[in-house]
Amino acid sequence: MLTRTPLVRTTLLAALVVGMAACGTPAPTGSGGGSSSPLTVGISVSLTGDFSNTGKAAQLGYQLWADQVNAKGGILGRKVQLSFADDASSPTQVVTNYQNFITRDKVDLVFGPYSSLLTLAAAKVANRYGYSFVEGAGNGPSVFAAHLPNLIDAGPATAINGAQVWGDYILSLPQSQRPKTAAYPSLDDPFSAPTADALQKRFEAAGIQTVYSATYPAETTSLGGVIAKVASTNPDMVVSGSQDADGWAQVQAMIQQKFNPRFLFMTNGPENPVDFPKNVGLPNTEGVFTSDVWTYSAPIPGNQAFVKAYLAKYGGAPGDIDSTSAETYAVGQLIEAVAAKTGKIDNQTIISTLHQGSYQTVVGEISVDQYGAPKGTQFLEEWIGGKLTIVYPGNIAEHAPVVPKPTWP
């Protein structure tokens, strides 16, 4: 009998847990305009780990929005109260954080974390409890492929559609100026690798030969071997499926190995106006392309006011603002738009309202499909004269693209 005790105990425990989960599942909360209790929002942010540089930028955007909305009296008379928890850039911790927000803290709403990797894991938790999940920094294909009915991405474009602006630009060039060969070194990450893959397929269909394509794991500390291989194939164009630190390592290895492609596009890394030049050296940024949804100078309604408010609160220069801050700020703007449109602020109303129509935010006009994937595009940026500059499409370009890439100084 004794030997069976653990089994019995485990079964009882499991039954208890299931029972508690059933009882404990809160009805998604949030009432109409009458309540004066604060509107509580749980947000997991990556304050440590691989995504910490940009994760903090996400927090700044959310906080700025909450401060502004509270200064105006809150949403439908309710002050917004944000609770942040660090997820250490871990998909396991992010799940725990949202479970705690929903089941323990019983927050009214949850907003998304940073990165596609964490957004996907977190959105599933929110969906299980019937919570809406508006997020500004998870636009990799796996996020939308999960077909979650509660998810809304506040970025104007999915990662794959967004980066297609590089494809649009390259294929807009006359045949004689286009690259003939391309290499695709990518980080094994749900944002980076699929984005580079999609560009690879498009370029191959357009006749640009792939001479190298491989993904490297996140724990790769030295990318010397990868870049040595890329350099040995001598491609005209490198499309790097990168995030922050690995992107810097790619650039450093290219310089050290004296390999200078005519075109260098990186999915992430160069869009960070502070950390990229700091880690690769400002002169080495020249001619590096990336795509982005936002920059401080983008001609988007409300953007100048956002930049001004950001600088007033956090200081610094306009060029130091990370686009992720604008994206998470836009999450808040969407919530405000729902309240203004419907006079209600509950999870079901947020889900049903945001899946229809389009909404103006600081990152552009947002409209999403049934699984929350935004339908818009990004723009192409290039580091020119030590500054991130919009270079494509032509109607919003601040400067013509500078190609071929200058040699490393």
Add this chain to the structure above:
Amino acid sequence: MHLLIQAIILGVLTGGLYALMTSGLTLTFGTMRIINMAQGVFVVVGAYIAFTLFNYLHIDPFLSILISTPLMFGLGVTLQTFLLRPIRYDAHRLSLLMTWAMAIGIEGILSIFYGTDFRGIITSYQNTSVTVLGYQFPLVRVLAFALSVAVLIGMWLLLSRTKFGRAVRAVSQRESAAKLLGVNTDRTAALAFGVGAATAGAAGAMFGLVSSFDPASHYDLIGRLLAICVLGGLGSNAGAITGAVLLALSESLVQAEFSPAWSSLPFYILLVIVLIARPQGLFGVRSRGAI
């Protein structure tokens, strides 16, 4: 062929740095029979010291080693005296937990002071490389390799030619006998732990030069360092060097010739084979220390 040789060059240069990082781990295992799980974080502390001295006082990382190694030596001696000495009655088991606790504690302190952003030591010669017969030798890696070799030779001289070295070897072979012969084993253990931390300080400055780091970088590092140590044979310096070069070389070659996705695999396959065929590692000795 060009690519193969380039990959070998990069692999060997990186291997030198790993060897330096591992040498401290080897020393503490050799003298005290403890596996220092904090060795990775010591390297990261070394990187932050070099980062601070470079960014605020403009001291070149190679020069700042003259400051960081004594600091790290002091840190090592202090930690050993106050945290490890009290648990020496069951050091084999408790030290694993204690040094891991040190690693996590130091990581937390670093996060408070430096935040958790990735940092890099960006010198003017950061991306300079020397071309020899068409092959690229990144300057920082060459210098880091040279420094590693110099420190390893210094350590070898320290262990083989000095009274302290004889004491360390005596303690590693049989502590009770060393005690009987008048060796102050407590002091020897503290000094050895300090020297181990000091080598990590030097390695840290080099690590900060060649890659970005944050307070949590030690998790990746310690895994690699332990694997190197186990392959080479715990407590063996020659083993640490061989293991380090094998790890870095195999990663670089597989990255370049096959796919970066598989870059760590050959080393760990080799590790498993070695452990089956020769459980004490390539240069390890079953019954006593082999420093």
